[in-house]
Amino acid sequence: MFLENATVDSVTQIGTNVFLLKLLSEKIANQAKPGQFVNIKVSDTNFPLLRRPFSICNIENNFFSIMFTTIGGGTHILQNKQRGEILDVMGPLGNGFSLNDEYDKAIIVAGGIGAAPFPFLVKELVKSRKEILCFSGGRTKNDCITYEMQNVSTATDDGSFGFNGNVVQLLTSKIDEIKNANFKIFGCGPNAMLKALQTFCVENNFDGEISTESSMACGFGICQGCPVQSAEDENKFLLVCKDGPVFNVKDVVLQ
Amino acid sequence: MFLENATVDSVTQIGTNVFLLKLLSEKIANQAKPGQFVNIKVSDTNFPLLRRPFSICNIENNFFSIMFTTIGGGTHILQNKQRGEILDVMGPLGNGFSLNDEYDKAIIVAGGIGAAPFPFLVKELVKSRKEILCFSGGRTKNDCITYEMQNVSTATDDGSFGFNGNVVQLLTSKIDEIKNANFKIFGCGPNAMLKALQTFCVENNFDGEISTESSMACGFGICQGCPVQSAEDENKFLLVCKDGPVFNVKDVVLQ
Amino acid sequence: MSKIDLSVSVGPLKLRNPILLASGTVGYGNEIAEFVDLNKIGGIVTKSLSLKPRKGNSPQRVVETPSGMLNAIGLANVGVEEFLKTKIPFLQKFDTAIICNIAASSVEEYVECTKLLTTEKTISAFEINVSCPNVKEGGLEFGNDKKAVARITEEVKKVSTKPVFIKLSPNVSRIFEFALAAKEAGADAVSAINTLVGTSFDINTRKPKIKNITGGLSGPAIKPVALAKVLEIKRNVDIPIIGIGGIFSWKDAVEFMIAGASAFQLGTVNFVHPNISETMINDLILYCEKMKITSIKNLTGSYIL
Amino acid sequence: MSKIDLSVSVGPLKLRNPILLASGTVGYGNEIAEFVDLNKIGGIVTKSLSLKPRKGNSPQRVVETPSGMLNAIGLANVGVEEFLKTKIPFLQKFDTAIICNIAASSVEEYVECTKLLTTEKTISAFEINVSCPNVKEGGLEFGNDKKAVARITEEVKKVSTKPVFIKLSPNVSRIFEFALAAKEAGADAVSAINTLVGTSFDINTRKPKIKNITGGLSGPAIKPVALAKVLEIKRNVDIPIIGIGGIFSWKDAVEFMIAGASAFQLGTVNFVHPNISETMINDLILYCEKMKITSIKNLTGSYIL
Ligand SMILES: Cc1cc2nc3c(=O)[nH]c(=O)nc-3n(C[C@H](O)[C@H](O)[C@H](O)COP(=O)(O)OP(=O)(O)OC[C@H]3O[C@@H](n4cnc5c(N)ncnc54)[C@H](O)[C@@H]3O)c2cc1C
Ligand SMILES: Cc1cc2nc3c(=O)[nH]c(=O)nc-3n(C[C@H](O)[C@H](O)[C@H](O)COP(=O)(O)OP(=O)(O)OC[C@H]3O[C@@H](n4cnc5c(N)ncnc54)[C@H](O)[C@@H]3O)c2cc1C
Numbered sequence A, B: 001m002f003l004e005n006a007t008v009d010s011v012t013q014i015g016t017n018v019f020l021l022k023l024l025s026e027k028i029a030n031q032a033k034p035g036q037f038v039n040i041k042v043s044d045t046n047f048p049l050l051r052r053p054f055s056i057c058n059i060e061n062n063f064f065s066i067m068f069t070t071i072g073g074g075t076h077i078l079q080n081k082q083r084g085e086i087l088d089v090m091g092p093l094g095n096g097f098s099l100n101d102e103y104d105k106a107i108i109v110a111g112g113i114g115a116a117p118f119p120f121l122v123k124e125l126v127k128s129r130k131e132i133l134c135f136s137g138g139r140t141k142n143d144c145i146t147y148e149m150q151n152v153s154t155a156t157d158d159g160s161f162g163f164n165g166n167v168v169q170l171l172t173s174k175i176d177e178i179k180n181a182n183f184k185i186f187g188c189g190p191n192a193m194l195k196a197l198q199t200f201c202v203e204n205n206f207d208g209e210i211s212t213e214s215s216m217a218c219g220f221g222i223c224q225g226c227p228v229q230s231a232e233d234e235n236k237f238l239l240v241c242k243d244g245p246v247f248n249v250k251d252v253v254l255q
Numbered sequence C, D: 001m002s003k004i005d006l007s008v009s010v011g012p013l014k015l016r017n018p019i020l021l022a023s024g025t026v027g028y029g030n031e032i033a034e035f036v037d038l039n040k041i042g043g044i045v046t047k048s049l050s051l052k053p054r055k056g057n058s059p060q061r062v063v064e065t066p067s068g069m070l071n072a073i074g075l076a077n078v079g080v081e082e083f084l085k086t087k088i089p090f091l092q093k094f095d096t097a098i099i100c101n102i103a104a105s106s107v108e109e110y111v112e113c114t115k116l117l118t119t120e121k122t123i124s125a126f127e128i129n130v131s132c133p134n135v136k137e138g139g140l141e142f143g144n145d146k147k148a149v150a151r152i153t154e155e156v157k158k159v160s161t162k163p164v165f166i167k168l169s170p171n172v173s174r175i176f177e178f179a180l181a182a183k184e185a186g187a188d189a190v191s192a193i194n195t196l197v198g199t200s201f202d203i204n205t206r207k208p209k210i211k212n213i214t215g216g217l218s219g220p221a222i223k224p225v226a227l228a229k230v231l232e233i234k235r236n237v238d239i240p241i242i243g244i245g246g247i248f249s250w251k252d253a254v255e256f257m258i259a260g261a262s263a264f265q266l267g268t269v270n271f272v273h274p275n276i277s278e279t280m281i282n283d284l285i286l287y288c289e290k291m292k293i294t295s296i297k298n299l300t301g302s303y304i305l
């Protein structure tokens, strides 16, 4: 975990309202693991006051990138960053996906901008010679991101791109082809999708990990602002920023 | 008085921490009078929240410019404006200098950035064929601005540029050469200098106008935030933004 | 011509729409009228009037703070007589609610002012400022004393021929108790909130930036506090509420109506965006259409807890 | 090695410098220690502890507001026992003041907690939170009741072997009366302020953004209010004050000392600039040098009105 003045290398638009921000930070790039995130102070004024959390999308030499959609003031400012500007970035934060357990096949399930952490994951999985199967969904073709993924099948609610329905339905329809392999599921996306994926995994007793979101104030465990209900102990909250953002599907109760 | 989306034409540095910001606004440029000011929303966020007032430094066709020194957050943002950016500007505001009274000679006295309104005044005085004599002072050479003035004598507290002393002392030392002409004094600068100038005028019974400053919230008369004591009625405050910023030396009591 | 009905009522007072301009932030209307067509908004609240003219506090009167500002104007105003003589003629020209805000230092003065003003038909209602933090005598002290608030309300109601709104101070433990006191004393509505007491120092001179030492905090910074006060009143007292505090956009205004406000006032924002009261009308219509709300009245207190 | 003396005392408690980390904004110190050398600052105030562990409120617990944030954590904490067992061993390692913040729902619970903690020598002092706005039972209610504050102070003092600071709620009419009550009941100092009650609504769902409905407002937005409260206490009550509220830079901190604070706490800023408590040390030294102040103590209450 570092506090870095990261230099903006580039902001690239890779889709309707999907941007890649590439930043230079040797420390963060070299320590990062897939599924971890960074917390960015997007301006040096009180607007916005708090940092903004973003999954680490990929790393390359001493650079790391984030993939984001502009939804409000903070992301709007990020979208307009110029090469050479300095950004105050904290990271890498959180736990990340488990890369080395016993599985041959990685099933990656992304909903919309939930695709953000997967380019990095895919790259690492390739290194550890895992077989990779990706599913990416969105409301329409524009919301369906396949950037730097592999063997991607897509699903859109309006059928404009690939399977007509949501990405978990797509996965369900394909499961028989996968079932008998030794696999693990990795999911990231909107809460509703994660819940569906979680139910799907638990019911079929599939092993899976999901990257969750929560509103955050600090991003590193000091504010208690990002609780998620623990599945094993109803008197306990886990912290998305510190115990997560990646959780085993069995460990958390999503709202 | 207009609310304009003015386009930034250029930001030019004309001295150590002295900048010219040139903006395009046909309406403001064509209505402006020397001594009036504009009130600028320097960012579209809550930082800074309030507009920032600046004297109109000069006009040219449909452009007007302001001359400013960077002292805090607002001016810092202005200093970094890029050509083409849009600024929310209110103006022209306030009353301005009186150009057409009966005098042949205009004595212009500027202290530091108080030189800001005078390029425009000089231009107009030239049109109305007044003789012009300028005095500009500052702590050091760097603070002494002569931009677009005429027949300028300078004064610096450290003697690094022209007369060694403050600008009012300089004026006093020169007054015998001026006395017998039919003249009017125009002053703008820090409060201490304006007080000295006011005393000088009143004691010698010289006709003079000073451009004053006050903290402001609105800039156009609705907040009552910018009072200055009236000289004729001790139960009355005048408003710098509306009754001023230019006052006859006899009309106000400076603190 | 939209099918959305923006009209609201604050107790007996009917308004074209819920948009009002807050006391002390638009003087007596003449300057702001250069940016806003007053006939298009709900109404305007005058600068607080006292029986005699008030010079107000010495400068510095205003200073910016994070997402807000402090002011200590000290109720500078022309006084009731001058107001009737020179300000009413201008306000008369408009077909909009003219709400006359009164600030006094004694119950008697409140009553006197009301008597003098209530015969003026241009005036639609009174807003009684029992909560100005910037005047030594009276002001805030009244605002912190339930009995005083009740008494002022009662006496003003006796002599007023128009609706009476009580403007409450936020600088109290339980604002709903003051709303209740006002209601029981006959108030037609409460306005919430006035400014929060605040200060700020110049670290070089070690003097307060505001000559009056403390000032009233306003602007976006106080919006969450103002919203909580409006909600507190709505949940505890059955009285119409005019929501005020940090409204800088139509979205902020909608939050206040959801929290329980029947109408709202724009204050500090007028200094920065003097035309916003007019430009937000269309945004409110679009919001209502999106939310399938045919009458904006239905937003009031529509929170889902 | 500078000649400026940054050491201060808060009543009987001596501090290396006036920089403290505020309760609830640094947990029990372990995470923040990765950014700050705790041996360089004055001390740290723990997250509020209750007798039994508290799960805290359901999410959403935090939301950003203009120059501030709302939180309703609900005093989630590990409880006194677990704190002594698993958190003290870490804190023990540091040569810095460990101020233990206690929040309870009854006088008895405050006393119980104090008894269990006061024997732990790692703890330098207690800060009694009588003012948390986010717990139904107790919390804010105590904060609004002078007698309760006096009673808690008295009882805690009886069983405490360490200095006792009372953390006051700003959501009251006259905070100095609470400071006075605390002083007369034997408090060694007061901490001012805790958060202001606030809320915020999602205009699409019409639900409060914070699950708890209201939350506590903190950050730069509240600084002017916090400064005014500190000044109010300083001018009316002779008791050491720990200033808190919206401090985001060394300049803000200096304002609090000028207004009357003997020491100050950094809260929300830790979330954004976790290393600022250490980096501001040098800025404070430079300021003192510039102002020709040899001991920062002399800044306390040095306002010129
Ligand atoms: C661990 C984590 C990883 C994330 N990774 C990505 C990513 O890789 N790409 C991406 O586009 N977005 C990601 N998000 C969401 C991203 O943080 C928000 O979109 C962003 O904070 C919006 O800020 P804003 O100022 O533009 O929007 P605003 O709506 O103005 O933000 C207002 C407040 O709400 C919070 N907020 C808004 N949306 C979210 C959200 N979905 N989750 C959490 N807080 C939110 C903001 O942080 C801010 O505090 C991630 C969130 C978390 C918690
Ligand atoms: C009528 C008028 C004309 C002016 N003309 C010029 C000009 O031509 N060139 C120029 O450089 N400056 C001028 N000033 C001063 C200029 O407005 C301030 O320098 C500027 O507002 C500083 O803003 P900031 O955010 O950079 O500084 P900050 O110190 O961060 O501002 C904090 C607050 O203090 C106010 N403030 C700070 N300095 C002054 C000041 N000297 N007068 C009034 N308010 C102030 C700001 O408006 C803001 O509200 C003028 C001021 C007035 C009232």
Ligand SMILES: Cc1cc2nc3c(=O)[nH]c(=O)nc-3n(C[C@H](O)[C@H](O)[C@H](O)COP(=O)(O)O)c2cc1C
Residues within 6 Å of the ligand: B217, B223, B225, C022, C023, C024, C025, C047, C048, C071, C073, C075, C101, C103, C129, C132, C167, C193, C194, C195, C217, C218, C219, C220, C222, C244, C245, C246, C247, C265, C266, C267, C268, C269
């Ligand atoms: C400069 C200024 C002057 C004010 N004067 C008055 C006043 O005379 N009477 C009054 O009742 N409220 C007065 N107020 C309070 C406002 O009417 C309003 O209640 C407060 O500013 C909060 O709203 P806002 O955040 O939208 O500004 C004043 C506010 C400001 C900023």
Ligand SMILES: Cc1cc2nc3c(=O)[nH]c(=O)nc-3n(C[C@H](O)[C@H](O)[C@H](O)COP(=O)(O)O)c2cc1C
Residues within 6 Å of the ligand: A217, A223, A225, D022, D023, D024, D025, D047, D048, D071, D073, D075, D101, D103, D129, D132, D167, D193, D194, D195, D217, D218, D219, D220, D222, D244, D245, D246, D247, D265, D266, D267, D268, D269
């Ligand atoms: C997320 C959060 C949690 C807090 N928890 C506590 C707490 O447990 N006990 C307490 O006394 N104060 C608590 N506070 C209040 C702070 O200690 C401090 O009084 C307040 O935030 C104002 O300071 P600031 O503006 O610097 O944050 C909390 C504040 C925040 C933001």
Ligand code: FES
Residues within 6 Å of the ligand: A215, A216, A217, A218, A219, A220, A221, A222, A223, A224, A225, A226, A239, A240, A241, A242
């Ligand atoms: S965001 Fe602060 S603890 Fe998780």
Ligand code: FES
Residues within 6 Å of the ligand: B215, B216, B217, B218, B219, B220, B221, B222, B223, B224, B225, B226, B239, B240, B241, B242
């Ligand atoms: S600045 Fe508002 S009246 Fe002058």
